[in-house]
Amino acid sequence: MSEIDTRVQQVLQQAAELAVRNDYRSAMDYLAEANRAGGEAELERQLLNYAIDGFAMADHGQVAWNTQHDDRFAGGQGLPVIEAADLDADMLRAGILGRGGLIVRGLMDEAQITATRACIDQAFEARKAIAEGEGTAEHQRSFARPESVSGGPVQFGSLGNNQYTNSGSVWAVDSPQAAFSMLEFYRRIGLPEILQAYFGEPASLSVRKWVLRCVPPNNGAESGWHQDGQFMGEGIRTVNLWVALTDCGEGAEAPGIDIVADNNREIYPTGTHGAPFDWTVGQGFVDELGQRCPVQRPHFKPGDAVFFDHYNLHRTGFGTADKNHRYAVESWFFANSVAPAKQQPLLF
Known part of the structure; x- marks a missing residue:
């Protein structure tokens, strides 16, 4: 056994001793600290296991939510826009609850953008190699x-029969390297603290809605308008963080995101008004909403982000002259006390 293998096994043993005492948070912190020294697949994968098991074992209680906000963005048009340095729970509350969402410029720095794009490329490459029987330990x-x-x-990007392309979507947890990198990013920007202040309780992250994306150009295509609350269930409290890793949207050459600046707290009917699928909201209904709520295709630079919740109506925004793939990471967070079990929440 090499010196590195010995170190990894020792770290895993120490973390296991913490986890067996139901101290999953300390076990995660211990693995994270050790992993920063080099990055090991076994440490990253076990950290994710403890994050999932730790949430399942904890008692999250019942917490009332204060939805009051100062309406600081009243009178504007479309989703409000702020700089990353100004992001806090009050901004988030006024943006999501007051206007339906909040755009944050420059949330992710250049180094993290480069690292995350590389992680996404490597995840697709490894998935393809493993499916073709060419996977190695490095994958x-x-x-x-x-x-x-x-x-x-998530199987988007599959051609069937275990054939995969280098685009589509994968769960972040299926790429331990990418997941660890994103967890470190959330920590650096203070997101756990911001979300705890927003919800009035700690937040968890969804296994099934934490997704790495590489969307190819598909000029003139139509994608489905939807609200994630249609699939997640009732009585939940959420925040979604969507971070662009590519120049995209209006005026760019990569698919963006179409979004309705609507602060209504309701789930709209699906399968009507010319909707192509029974799970989508019809374009005719969106046109009606557009008479009172701006329908936008914002321009995002790499590192820009948008926050919204499960009531927000949105879709992938394909242009007519796109040439580039759009890289992004989507992360759904829940207030712990009402996190839906079917989404498999994890500590972060």
């Missing part, structure tokens, strides 16, 4: 499912 950091994850993986 395990980029694509390897933690044992505590249940259910099937």
Whole structure:
């Protein structure tokens, strides 16, 4: 056994001793600190296992939510826009609850953008190699499912019969390297503290709605308008963070996101007004909403982000002259006390 292998096994043993005492948070912190020294697939994968198991074992209680906000963005048009340095829970509350969402410029720095795009490329490459029987030990950091994850993986990008392209979507937890990098990013920007102040309680992250994306150009295509609350269930409290890693949207050459600046707290009917599928909101209904709520295709630079919740109506925004793939990471967070079990929440 090499010196590195010995170190990894020692770290895993120490973390296991913490986890067996139900101190999953300390076990995660211990693994994270050790992993910053080099990056090891086994440490990253086990951290994700403890994050999932730790949430499942904890008592999250019942917490009332204060939805009051100062309406600081009243009178504007479309989603409000702020700089990353100004992001806090009050901004988030006024943006999401007051206007339906909040655009944050420059949330991710250049180094993190480059690293995250590389992680996404490596995840797709590893998935393809493993499916074709050419996977190696080196692929395990980029694509390897933690044992505590249940259910099937996101398969967008599959051609069927275990044939995969280098675009589409994968769950972040299926790429331990990418997941660890994003967890470190959330920590650096203070997101756990911001979300705790927003919800009035700690937040968790969804296994099934934490997704790495590489969307190819598909000029003139129509994608489905939807609200994620249609699939997640009732009585939940959420925040979604969508971070662009590519110049995209209006005026760019990569698909963006179309979004309705609507602060209504309701789930709209699906399968009507010319909707192509029974799970989508019809364009005719969106046109009616557009008479009172701006329908936008914002321009995002790499590192720009948008926050919204499960009531927001949105879709992938394909242009007519796109040439580039759009890279992005989508992360759904829940207030712990009402996190839906079917989304398999994890500590972060």
